[in-house]
Amino acid sequence: MNRVGIVALQGNFEKHAEAIRACAHEGVEIQFVRTPQHLDGVDRLIIPGGESTTVGILMQRFGLGEAIQKVVREGMPVWGTCMGMIMLATDIEGNDQYRLRLLDITVRRNAFGAQVHSFEAPVKVDVLTEPVMGVFIRAPIVSRVGDKVKSIATFDGKCVAVQEGKMVGTSFHPELTDDTSFHRWFLNL
Ligand code: GLN
Numbered sequence: 001m002n003r004v005g006i007v008a009l010q011g012n013f014e015k016h017a018e019a020i021r022a023c024a025h026e027g028v029e030i031q032f033v034r035t036p037q038h039l040d041g042v043d044r045l046i047i048p049g050g051e052s053t054t055v056g057i058l059m060q061r062f063g064l065g066e067a068i069q070k071v072v073r074e075g076m077p078v079w080g081t082c083m084g085m086i087m088l089a090t091d092i093e094g095n096d097q098y099r100l101r102l103l104d105i106t107v108r109r110n111a112f113g114a115q116v117h118s119f120e121a122p123v124k125v126d127v128l129t130e131p132v133m134g135v136f137i138r139a140p141i142v143s144r145v146g147d148k149v150k151s152i153a154t155f156d157g158k159c160v161a162v163q164e165g166k167m168v169g170t171s172f173h174p175e176l177t178d179d180t181s182f183h184r185w186f187l188n189l
Helices: 013-022 052-061 064-073 083-088 181-187
Strands: 002-007 028-033 044-047 078-081 089-092 103-108 118-123 132-137 141-145 150-155 158-164 167-170
Touching: 002 013, 013 028, 013 044, 013 181, 044 064, 044 083, 044 181, 052 064, 052 083, 078 083, 083 089, 083 103, 083 167, 103 158, 103 167, 118 150, 132 150, 141 150
Parallel strands: 002 028, 002 044, 044 078, 078 167, 089 103
Antiparallel strands: 103 141, 118 132, 141 158, 150 158, 158 167
16 A cells, blocks of 8 residues: 655645546555644655745644655655755755755756746656656756756756655646656656
8 A cells, every 4th residue: 555645735736636546556545744643654755836935834834844854864755846846955046945955956946937937848757758748837947966866857958857766856747737657657666
């Protein structure tokens, strides 16, 4: 049994739950995570898209940030999409907002410019056989990757997905497409 925690403080966590249910081959359970107690019995964790400043404040207030840091340092696989990747980062360009500092990257928020709020483009991800449709919504890019971090996808010459062991970050939102290949890959990580 795979028990997938999805951080559900704010943002589009429901879409991740739908994607996980759609690939629930061998009995996958979903646990929405709002407090540290909700992490009990969870095998892997998704941090969805949303607003990173808001979620940072809420994570601090409920002690969830520290609890996530603990379980991820102990080896729990974690995947952050867009805001989730911003939350996982060690550094955010020009910004001191709360983040988990788990994944050794620097992110640039809203990196595609205020004029380009969202767009879609196919993205080849190294860990998947087929390209996925990348949905970018006020998306960040990764402007620095640490020594142990692999860039696993680029778009327009910019790094848009990374992996460091069992920690994964994507600038785009696979949960907003019908393609569950990224979710299936993460369930087996
Ligand atoms: N731009 C948002 C932020 O910085 C992230 C957007 C998203 O998650 N779709 O928090």
